[in-house]
Amino acid sequence: MCGIVAYAGEKQATSILVDALKRLEYRGYDSSGLAVLTDKGLEVYKTEGQITNLETKLPKIESSCGIGHTRWATQGAPTTINAHPHVSGNIAVVHNGIIENYQELYDELKSEGYKFVSETDTEVLAHLAHMYYKGDLVDAVIKGLKKVRGTYAAAFICGDSKQVVAARKDSPLIVGIGKGENFLASDVTALLKYTRDIVYMHDLEIASMTSDKIDFFDFDGNPVQEHTESIEWNVETAEKSGYPHFMIKEIHEQATSVHDTMMGRISELTGEVMLGEIKLSNEDIMKLDRIEIIACGTSYNAGLLGKYLFEALAGIHADVDISSEFRYANPVLCESTLLVAISQSGETADTIAATKEAKTYNCRTLAITNVVGTTLSREVESIIYTRAGHEIGVAATKTFTSQLIVLYLLAIHFARINKRLDVDRSKRLLVQMKQLPGIIQQILNNKELIKKQAVRFSKARDYFFLGRSLNYPIALEGALKLKEISYIHAEGYAAGELKHGPLALISKDTPVVALATRASTYDKMLNNIKEVKARGAPVMAIACADDTEIQKYVDAVIRVPVTDELLYPVLSSVVLQLLAYYSAEDLGCPIDKPRNLAKSVTVE
Numbered sequence: 069m070c071g072i073v074a075y076a077g078e079k080q081a082t083s084i085l086v087d088a089l090k091r092l093e094y095r096g097y098d099s100s101g102l103a104v105l106t107d108k109g110l111e112v113y114k115t116e117g118q119i120t121n122l123e124t125k126l127p128k129i130e131s132s133c134g135i136g137h138t139r140w141a142t143q144g145a146p147t148t149i150n151a152h153p154h155v156s157g158n159i160a161v162v163h164n165g166i167i168e169n170y171q172e173l174y175d176e177l178k179s180e181g182y183k184f185v186s187e188t189d190t191e192v193l194a195h196l197a198h199m200y201y202k203g204d205l206v207d208a209v210i211k212g213l214k215k216v217r218g219t220y221a222a223a224f225i226c227g228d229s230k231q232v233v234a235a236r237k238d239s240p241l242i243v244g245i246g247k248g249e250n251f252l253a254s255d256v257t258a259l260l261k262y263t264r265d266i267v268y269m270h271d272l273e274i275a276s277m278t279s280d281k282i283d284f285f286d287f288d289g290n291p292v293q294e295h296t297e298s299i300e301w302n303v304e305t306a307e308k309s310g311y312p313h314f315m316i317k318e319i320h321e322q323a324t325s326v327h328d329t330m331m332g333r334i335s336e337l338t339g340e341v342m343l344g345e346i347k348l349s350n351e352d353i354m355k356l357d358r359i360e361i362i363a364c365g366t367s368y369n370a371g372l373l374g375k376y377l378f379e380a381l382a383g384i385h386a387d388v389d390i391s392s393e394f395r396y397a398n399p400v401l402c403e404s405t406l407l408v409a410i411s412q413s414g415e416t417a418d419t420i421a422a423t424k425e426a427k428t429y430n431c432r433t434l435a436i437t438n439v440v441g442t443t444l445s446r447e448v449e450s451i452i453y454t455r456a457g458h459e460i461g462v463a464a465t466k467t468f469t470s471q472l473i474v475l476y477l478l479a480i481h482f483a484r485i486n487k488r489l490d491v492d493r494s495k496r497l498l499v500q501m502k503q504l505p506g507i508i509q510q511i512l513n514n515k516e517l518i519k520k521q522a523v524r525f526s527k528a529r530d531y532f533f534l535g536r537s538l539n540y541p542i543a544l545e546g547a548l549k550l551k552e553i554s555y556i557h558a559e560g561y562a563a564g565e566l567k568h569g570p571l572a573l574i575s576k577d578t579p580v581v582a583l584a585t586r587a588s589t590y591d592k593m594l595n596n597i598k599e600v601k602a603r604g605a606p607v608m609a610i611a612c613a614d615d616t617e618i619q620k621y622v623d624a625v626i627r628v629p630v631t632d633e634l635l636y637p638v639l640s641s642v643v644l645q646l647l648a649y650y651s652a653e654d655l656g657c658p659i660d661k662p663r664n665l666a667k668s669v670t671v672e
């Protein structure tokens with residue numbers, strides 16, 4: 069995940085910026101850079117890879133004002149050219165976030181004569197500030213950003229004065245107040261060594277920072293009063309934004325990550341999904357007669373929902389295979405098959421090998437992944453990035469819900485082209501999708517209820533998760549999450565399978581989580597709940613907020629806000645992540661690094 073730092077003071081800016089960037093390394097990055105003001109004017113240094121590469125490149129320079137960045141690529145490869153800062157004339161900018169109307173701004177700036185050198189959306193910010201700069205950087209930044217749709221935390225400097233101008237919208241940015249020096253960062257961790265007096269900037273706010281002064285403005289240029297807070301956190305707590313584990317921090321980030329995954333890809337006004345990154349023409353899509361999904365673990369569970377969506381919405385037959393099985397099977401693929409490889413890391417050995425195997429059949433290939441520039445991305449024709457941000461906890465959480473979102477988008481896109489989804493239904497679905505971040509936040513606000521249930525059953529030896537149709541993959545994911553971090557044995561089942569064996573295991577000692585949100589199979593699910601209740605199992609249901617029936621049959625209900633029937637899997641996933649987390653926490657497990665597991669499985 070990208071990181072921003074900035075400094076204005078009397079000390080050596082380069083060493084402070086490099087040190088502060090190193091404190092953001094834990095967030096993950098693929099390149100870094102800085103821009104400083106020296107006697108010669110603006111100087112910019114950037115490199116791929118480790119911050120030590122940047123250090124090696126830096127000459128001995130005298131400077132007391134500058135901006136720095138660690139980049140985690142989301143648009144454009146992780147190269148030196150794409151690394152920040154980006155420059156236009158004597159203005160440099162570092163940026164976290166996504167510029168939604170990049171193409172529009174790019175075309176406009178091109179027609180004004182601006183030349184683009186990188187593949188990043190950030191470069192438009194540098195040119196916009198340059199276009200409006202008439203000696204007042206605050207004014208130029210405001211005018212430029214008023215044209216931008218999207219999210220940003222951005223810091224600008226100009227060769228003319230020792231001043232940093234910063235702005236934020238939906239991406240964190242903090243100012244650190246020192247004595248005769250001031251700081252800026254996207255994450256408090258970067259600044260703890262230097263100051264504990266912090267101002268958290270608000271959305272649509274501008275800060276102008278010099279060595280002895282910080283002023284805040286709104287987007288009309290009016291002064292804004294801000295309060296300084298004193299931070300007590302140590303570095304470890306700060307890295308987790310005050311949460312005890314990365315996993316729970318990442319669970320809480322989902323309102324934002326789901327929003328970022330959708331950003332610029334949805335038009336609820338026209339009912340269209342825009343996926344310019346896929347290299348399949350409408351004719352190519354109409355010719356597809358089969359989708360083969362390959363993935364491992366959590367990504368495989370996302371793939372199972374993908375199968376449901378491709379078939380239900382787009383009318384394209386889909387299969388899902390575990391990569392380690394697929395690579396040694398005898399797959400039947402041809403030119404009209406689309407292979408969809410799903411991998412958060414893009415480095416899972418089995419998924420890469422399975423993709424290579426699939427390519428020998430000349431099928432079309434597409435990857436859904438979270439990390440730019442990985443081995444998997446080099447193997448496929450099209451890539452859709454999930455934009456969930458760097459995930460540190462071994463258990464996949466925010467990357468899973470972002471994978472689900474991409475699968476919804478892809479299925480809707482195919483369905484529109486195949487004329488299987490009319491405009492009105494598509495618009496309604498997209499409107500509901502746009503509301504998911506807010507709904508996820510409501511679930512997170514109710515986490516204490518989920519915690520109570522988790523603690524109640526944390527001493528259970530076995531757990532069962534039941535779901536039908538589109539809830540079945542989420543039952544599997546709920547079980548995987550629980551066993552992975554709490555070491556409680558858990559099984560996910562298609563509820564209709566119970567009678568075919570597993571019912572023999574159900575007793576008063578086996579808590580059952582029933583995914584009973586609105587679906588065409590709801591009544592069948594109620595019957596399955598009655599089956600397990602009759603065997604004495606305590607049942608916890610995940611149900612819709614307006615369900616007045618369910619409480620008659622279960623011991624506890626965790627309610628999720630009402631949405632489109634197709635979208636409940638996203639909501640239930642968040643509930644099950646919290647259930648797993650609080651169970652593991654109650655048992656004192658090493659949540660972020662479960663035994664025997666690694667974040668990325670790069671060996672067979």
Ligand code: M6R
Pocket residue numbers: 364365366367368410411412413414415416419462463464465549552666667668669
């Ligand atoms: O990076 P990938 O998505 O390819 O990883 C696949 C699995 O190893 C991964 O999803 C694993 O199951 C998670 N740790 C589960 O939380």
